[in-house]
Amino acid sequence: MTRKQRRAAFIGLGLGILSLAVFLVLFALRDTIVFFHTPKEVVERQIPAGKRFRLGGLVAEGSLKRGEGLTVAFAVTDTDKTIPVTYTGILPDLFREGQGVVAEGKLDPSGRFHADMVLAKHDETYMPPEVAKALKQQGVWHGDAKAKGGVPK
Amino acid sequence: MIIELGHFALVLALAVAAVQMVLPAWGAHTRDARLMQAAEPAALTQLALLSLAFAALTYAYVTSDFSVENVWANSHSAKPLIYKISGVWGNHEGSMLLWVLILALFGAAVALFGGNLPPSLRANALAVQAAIALAFLLFIIFSSNPFVRIPLQPEGRGLNPILQDPALAFHPPFLYAGYVGLSMAFSFAIAALIEGRTDAAWARWVRPWTLAAWVCLTLGIAMGSWWAYYELGWGGWWFWDPVENASFMPWLAATALLHSALVMEKREALKVWTILLAILAFSLSLMGTFLVRSGILTSVHAFAVDPARGVFILAILVVLIGGALVLYAWRAPQLQQGGLFAPISREGALVLNNVLLTVACGTVFVGTLYPLALESVTGDKISVGPPYFNLTFGPLMLPLLLAMPLGPFLAWKRGDLLGALQRLLAAAGIALLALTVTLALTWRGPWLAPFGIALGVWVVAGALSEWVARVKLFSAPLADSFYRARGLPRAAYGTMLAHAGVGVAVIGIVATTAWQSEAVLSMKPGDSAHIAGYELAFRGVAPGRGPNYQDQIGLLTVTRAGAPVTELSPAKRTYDAPRQTTSEAGIHVAWRGDLYAVLGDELADGAFVVRLYFNPLVRLIWLGALVMALGGALSLSDRRLRIGAPRRARRRALAAPSPAE
Numbered sequence: 013m014t015r016k017q018r019r020a021a022f023i024g025l026g027l028g029i030l031s032l033a034v035f036l037v038l039f040a041l042r043d044t045i046v047f048f049h050t051p052k053e054v055v056e057r058q059i060p061a062g063k064r065f066r067l068g069g070l071v072a073e074g075s076l077k078r079g080e081g082l083t084v085a086f087a088v089t090d091t092d093k094t095i096p097v098t099y100t101g102i103l104p105d106l107f108r109e110g111q112g113v114v115a116e117g118k119l120d121p122s123g124r125f126h127a128d129m130v131l132a133k134h135d136e137t138y139m140p141p142e143v144a145k146a147l148k149q150q151g152v153w154h155g156d157a158k159a160k161g162g163v164p165k
Numbered sequence: 166m167i168i169e170l171g172h173f174a175l176v177l178a179l180a181v182a183a184v185q186m187v188l189p190a191w192g193a194h195t196r197d198a199r200l201m202q203a204a205e206p207a208a209l210t211q212l213a214l215l216s217l218a219f220a221a222l223t224y225a226y227v228t229s230d231f232s233v234e235n236v237w238a239n240s241h242s243a244k245p246l247i248y249k250i251s252g253v254w255g256n257h258e259g260s261m262l263l264w265v266l267i268l269a270l271f272g273a274a275v276a277l278f279g280g281n282l283p284p285s286l287r288a289n290a291l292a293v294q295a296a297i298a299l300a301f302l303l304f305i306i307f308s309s310n311p312f313v314r315i316p317l318q319p320e321g322r323g324l325n326p327i328l329q330d331p332a333l334a335f336h337p338p339f340l341y342a343g344y345v346g347l348s349m350a351f352s353f354a355i356a357a358l359i360e361g362r363t364d365a366a367w368a369r370w371v372r373p374w375t376l377a378a379w380v381c382l383t384l385g386i387a388m389g390s391w392w393a394y395y396e397l398g399w400g401g402w403w404f405w406d407p408v409e410n411a412s413f414m415p416w417l418a419a420t421a422l423l424h425s426a427l428v429m430e431k432r433e434a435l436k437v438w439t440i441l442l443a444i445l446a447f448s449l450s451l452m453g454t455f456l457v458r459s460g461i462l463t464s465v466h467a468f469a470v471d472p473a474r475g476v477f478i479l480a481i482l483v484v485l486i487g488g489a490l491v492l493y494a495w496r497a498p499q500l501q502q503g504g505l506f507a508p509i510s511r512e513g514a515l516v517l518n519n520v521l522l523t524v525a526c527g528t529v530f531v532g533t534l535y536p537l538a539l540e541s542v543t544g545d546k547i548s549v550g551p552p553y554f555n556l557t558f559g560p561l562m563l564p565l566l567l568a569m570p571l572g573p574f575l576a577w578k579r580g581d582l583l584g585a586l587q588r589l590l591a592a593a594g595i596a597l598l599a600l601t602v603t604l605a606l607t608w609r610g611p612w613l614a615p616f617g618i619a620l621g622v623w624v625v626a627g628a629l630s631e632w633v634a635r636v637k638l639f640s641a642p643l644a645d646s647f648y649r650a651r652g653l654p655r656a657a658y659g660t661m662l663a664h665a666g667v668g669v670a671v672i673g674i675v676a677t678t679a680w681q682s683e684a685v686l687s688m689k690p691g692d693s694a695h696i697a698g699y700e701l702a703f704r705g706v707a708p709g710r711g712p713n714y715q716d717q718i719g720l721l722t723v724t725r726a727g728a729p730v731t732e733l734s735p736a737k738r739t740y741d742a743p744r745q746t747t748s749e750a751g752i753h754v755a756w757r758g759d760l761y762a763v764l765g766d767e768l769a770d771g772a773f774v775v776r777l778y779f780n781p782l783v784r785l786i787w788l789g790a791l792v793m794a795l796g797g798a799l800s801l802s803d804r805r806l807r808i809g810a811p812r813r814a815r816r817r818a819l820a821a822p823s824p825a826e
Contacts, residue, residue, distance in 0.1 A: 015505065018505070018506075018507065018508060021508040022508065022513075022516060025508070025516070025517065025520060026520050029520050029521060029524050029561070029564075030520075030524055032560070032561075033524045033525075033527065033528055033557065033561060036528065036556060036557040036560055036561070037528055037531055037532075037557050039556065040532075040552070040553040040556035040557050041531075041535065041549070041553065043552075043556075044549070044550065044552035044553040044556060045535075045536075045547045045548070045549050045550075045553065046547060046548050046549075046550060047545060047546065047547050048546035048547060048548060049546075066548060078768055078769055081686075081687050081768075082685055082686070082687055082774055100685070101685050101774075101776070102398075102685065102763065102765035102766070102774050102776050103765070103766065105398075105737075105745070105746045105747055105748055106745070106746075
């Protein structure tokens with residue numbers, strides 16, 4: 013094998029694997045990504061029922077209700093719009109009314125969100141960035157001030 | 166007073182770093198030996214100063230000095246001592262201090278043990294190390310100073326309870342030792358580019374440090390995964406979360422670097438590529454620090470952060486990575502090309518390893534950063550979850566695992582693929598046997614999983630076959646094999662163990678992904694549940710009290726076919742400060758798998774939500790990682806690596822002529 017052929021073999025190998033990877037990435041990105049929406053966006057953009065997405069906002073005060081068995085109902089709000097949510101399973105330890113939450117699932121035709129995953133956070137002053145941003149844009153939440161504000165002077 | 170001393174030492178370390186950055190590099194440029202020698206005491210002074218600063222902060226934590234803001238915000242006087250100490254790096258400021266301390270440790274190691282390196286290479290490498298230290302010290306002093314005082318407070322706010330855990334106490338030091346260890350490869354790569362010259366001696370010096378960093382990174386990631394498994398109560402061990410990916414990408418790059426440095430050391434080939442990989446590996450570590458600490462990514466592991474810091478770290482990233490890549494583009498073409506080799510050869514196999522690992526790392530990179538890019542372009546917020554990674558990363562690992570046992574059987578320069586395959590016939594037979602047995606045992610599906618198990622078995626058996634072939638087990642008298650086994654270098658055992666560890670982990674990953682069973686139910690005292698052949702009787706919930714928390718402990722009696730197995734006591738733990746609840750999973754460990762129980766909320770009718778998992782063979786994942794790390798450590802202890810760098814006589818000969826430019 014000449015030097016040129018060897019080099020061609022390695023370049024071919026590299027390009028082959030790279031194109032396989034690009035194909036896989038494009039294929040996977042088309043089918044597996046999940047969009048994030050606030051309740052306001054869900055209403056404005058009229059997200060169709062059955063489409064999987066992440067819903068983020070605050071757990072509305074006084075909305076948490078335990079249903080039969082393991083089913084819980086609560087509402088996610090950005091203070092502008094509110095979406096009712098149903099979830100079956102164990103809520104994360106830091107799940108509380110008035111706190112930020114991200115739920116993943118689908119809307120049903122009646123506009124109720126059926127979550128199959130509710131995200132836990134490691135830190136109680138932590139707010140998911142999307143939620144914080146969306147809430148800040150609406151002037152509801154001033155998380156940075158809250159997180160840092162406790163420092164005595 | 167001690168705090169001020171620590172603060173002062175920190176600022177002084179900044180000044181020393183500035184000196185260490187400028188003088189040796191200038192000395193190397195002007196061939197002034199005295200200036201180059203300044204690097205050595207500077208590096209040692211930096212280590213001393215940063216140790217002092219770190220000790221001062223640790224002292225503040227141990228004595229619960231709540232006049233220090235950092236201690237007040239992250240500690241509590243009632244915390245057990247181990248968590249007071251681990252609290253030092255359980256927060257942003259302290260962890261950054263640990264970062265530079267480890268950096269200084271590596272710098273001092275170069276100064277102390279680098280006596281056999283060409284002086285200008287050592288001077289330049291230490292200057293680059295100092296530049297990194299300078300950037301991070303500026304960052305610490307100006308945006309996250311752990312020594313800031315506040316009026317004395319009566320009590321601290323406490324450490325985030327989920328961080329009060331033995332595995333997580335030691336997870337950051339290992340992870341950081343891995344991240345920062347890669348800075349050695351980076352500094353030497355930059356030094357080589359400045360000098361315009363690399364050789365086998367360069368690789369022989371860089372490889373053990375990369376290996377040490379890789380071992381720490383492997384252990385750190387495994388510890389983090391183990392912690393997430395038992396502490397977060399989701400029964401999962403890896404979530405393809407951005408923060409996890411941030412540590413996984415440097416690991417992939419470091420693994421590739423280890424293998425390409427091998428080619429460079431043995432055959433003086435792949436120089437330009439190895440240098441690039443060294444730069445990329447450390448860049449990914451820096452990015453890992455950035456991703457975790459800037460808060461720009463949504464992550465289940467994310468902690469509250471200050472966005473101003475993100476901008477600072479971004480600037481550091483741009484200067485260090487951008488500068489390194491520009492230097493690379495400018496100087497790399499001048500590096501001499503090394504030895505030739507055929508596509509089918511040990512080098513060829515290592516190139517395949519490198520291509521697959523870097524491309525796989527690239528897919529993880531895209532998946533981690535695509536949401537960021539999309540949001541800044543279109544404003545759409547998305548999340549890329551496990552399905553993406555399973556679809557892209559998985560298929561790329563397939564050829565890697567298939568080819569892994571072949572590599573060590575191929576000769577350098579030109580290998581014999583057919584011969585290598587013949588020597589792996591036994592391993593292939595064992596893998597086929599494993600496939601048949603698993604298929605028979607799990608005929609209900611999923612049908613792909615047995616192939617995954619067989620792949621893992623193939624990797625393990627392939628790694629062992631190499632050893633069998635080298636000691637001539639079965640083909641020579643037993644005494645002869647024993648003699649050969651003792652004579653085999655430790656590095657060979659290291660390779661075998663590390664490769665076998667990958668196989669073990671693969672078996673665990675496939676088994677637990679494919680055959681995990683899960684049940685979420687509400688149980689009243691007296692109720693029982695069935696999962697994976699176990700019967701669990703719920704006996705009720707009792708209160709308990711720890712040093713700084715209140716427990717609500719559920720009791721489950723586990724039997725299997727009528728015979729008692731164990732009692733599980735999953736708990737809900739409410740800490741005194743900060744007032745926060747965590748789940749403590751009850752886990753029964755057995756060879757066939759883990760029985761895993763989580764206690765949830767109490768329902769209106771007195772029942773409790775209970776979540777049960779059975780995770781088959783899940784321990785093999787961490788066992789595999791441990792075996793990998795052990796292999797790395799064994800290889801590190803090989804005598805050849807320790808005395809491998811060139812001797813003095815040769816060094817003089819090398820140092821005399823100025824590099825061709």
